[in-house]
Amino acid sequence: MTVDLPSTNEALWQPNRKASKYVELAMQAIFGLFALVSVATTIGIILTLIYETIEFFQEVPLWNFLTDTRWTPLFSSAQFGIFVLISATLLTSSIAITVAVPLGLLAAISLSEYASPKVRKIIKPALEILAGVPSVVYGYFALLFVTPLLQTFIPGLQGFNALSAGVVVGISITPLVASLSEDAIYAVPRSLRDGSYALGATKRETIISVVLPAALSGIVSSVILAVSRAIGETMTVTLAAGQNPQPIGPDLKFINPFIPVMTMTAFIVQVSLGDTPAGSLAYKTIYAVGMTLFLMTLVLNIFSFWFVRRFREKYE
């Protein structure tokens, strides 16, 4: 074995230190600038939201915003009960999650545990393409296909309803749940599975008692992300769920999935599409609703972030 000798020939090593120093600085500046643009945009949006929301609450007391049972901002006797919109949003979102979680999770398990590498290589990108279908297409799919289909089973179902909107939103976020959960399940190291098999566990037992618990944090964060996507979903619910704010009352119309409802996003669309003059109360209303929406998704994202940090499994 021969060993390379230490080199003493200085002439061979002449890096251009001066140029590389300027290049380093320039690169740092360029990257910093672009990072700044995205951060500044976010801050700008939040500041606008806050500013207009404060304006809104100078005209409508926060108490009314939280306790009114009707949402009639465009009527002369205006009422601003935000829970009318929140309940509709939660209604469609929970239907969506009820559809998306089992569907997505089972798809993820079958892809990562049972599918051959070949099948996985084809199905997974296909699933991700499903996530790229424009939401307006999902909206018409819900309105013109799913609603008539459901009406054959549920006679009382109206043309616009929370149910089919929720189901279709659920389908549209299934790829998100499936893809992220699959990543989490696939990342569970082989050594854990081997350990389980070596104890005499079957494949099913290994998946249920070892693999899924190990992937839990990833699965939960994918579900939370999907929930916040469902809450913010706009086109599908605007098109398929209708534009009728249902007053909060003992008749429980506000959580009836068979009748038209108005979600927060649908309201924002409705007002934005009309010729609402800037600075009017209706104009400020959409900021207040937008702010509420933002806070909900923010809380969910923070929760998901915390959850992942708290329960993340470090596979060395």
Add this chain to the structure above:
Amino acid sequence: MTSTTLIDRDRPASTSPEVIFRAENICVAYEDIPVLENITLDIYKHQITGFIGPSGCGKSTLLRCFNRLNELVRGAKTTGTVSLYDRDINSFHPVEVRRRIGMVFQRPNPFPKSVYDNIAVGLRVNGYRGDIDERVETALRQVGLWNEVKQNLKKNAWDLSGGQQQRLCIARAIALQPEAILMDEPCASLDPISSARIDELLCEMKQHYTIIIVTHNLKQAARITDRIAFFNVEAWESDDRLETLSSLTHKNVPLGYRVGRLIEYAPTVEIFTRPQHQVTLDYLSPGTHQHSSSHSRDRQY
């Protein structure tokens, strides 16, 4: 050198201990690439058998044949038979085999669950009808972990130290009351103190269990094993060996291709004092035979 002569030479004359495993003509290929060729050996009951040899010689692969873990690897193909007390293990349900033959891996791999559940999960999946609490305690006591964790059995196993994790993995295997335990370099990722503890533990366990251990640590092998099998990667020189492999692979395996072989299998004392082969001697005392060409640590294609 045929495998029959190997066994004849090594088999103790009169007081021969009971044979628990008999491996016959084991060949293994991954994705049409052979890694082990024609391994035949007997494993004796209540002994510690060591598998030693350079990396890539197929020791771990052979180990995984004993509990049929290889068949879970995609693209792995095995021929030959392994018998447990004269019964072909392929005739068992694979889950049954793995309950009766425990395994401990190179890196501690406790499940991300509590210490208690790490042991209980194996009992539950095997439908254990007895008192689970009692089995958990017994197993933890046997590996000397009970006093360290009894205060907090709900603690996540991943918060234990590496040595504790590995002892937990051994406890997890012992809890199923297996007849044999396979160990794949159980001390490779541990510090010397944890490693010494495990050696001690293995020597105690020998009274009740049969242990097969793969190790790169020759001192460990010398200290704790009763018998040693030395494996090496060798090129095959003539076409006659291709016969055995043709059943395994579709590819044309070229001459000079390197594959794992059993070189020598004998009581530990004999291996260390009177190895029958030059390669064994080279492996056991590296540095003193620098010009030996057979001393290859990596498998080459």
